[in-house]
Amino acid sequence: xxxxxxxxxxxxxxxxxxxxxxxxxxxxxxxxxxxxxxxxxxxxxxxxxxxxxxxxxxxxxxxxxxxxxxxxxxxxxxxxxxxxxxxxxxxxxxxxxxxxxxxxxxxxxxxxxxxxxxxxxxxxxxxxxxxxxxxxxxxxxxxx
Numbered sequence: 001x002x003x004x005x006x007x008x009x010x011x012x013x014x015x016x017x018x019x020x021x022x023x024x025x026x027x028x029x030x031x032x033x034x035x036x037x038x039x040x041x042x043x044x045x046x047x048x049x050x051x052x053x054x055x056x057x058x059x060x061x062x063x064x065x066x067x068x069x070x071x072x073x074x075x076x077x078x079x080x081x082x083x084x085x086x087x088x089x090x091x092x093x094x095x096x097x098x099x100x101x102x103x104x105x106x107x108x109x110x111x112x113x114x115x116x117x118x119x120x121x122x123x124x125x126x127x128x129x130x131x132x133x134x135x136x137x138x139x140x141x142x143x144x
Contacts, residue, residue: 053075100132104122118133
């Protein structure tokens with residue numbers, strides 16, 4: 001399913017969930033490649049084909065402060081933080097850093113990322129899984 005909208009309609013469609021996770025949204029001349037919608041807090045993070053990111057909705061923890069992100073190839077979001085995977089295999093984050101879940105500045109060679117409520121999880125090119133955040137989670141066997 002795809003949702004097509006003009007710039008002035010995108011925020012309304014995202015906030016009101018006319019579009020869903022995995023939908024494609026066309027914003028005039030820029031295609032949003034993927035979208036991560038947080039259903040509880042009504043925020044949406046979108047990755048454009050030019051490597052920039054758009055966000056709208058609840059920004060109580062600054063989790064929508066993605067305006068300056070460039071070179072992004074994948075995104076992930078929790079209810080309080082947003083993670084961007086850069087084309088060089090490093091990450092950028094914004095939002096609340098509870099449990100150190102955004103302490104990923106030294107991560108390299110990342111090829112995929114997931115943002116959980118209390119952690120950030122990355123898959124490295126060599127197959128290793130790394131995480132930052134709540135050490136009381138079920139990820140105790142995963143390297144930090």
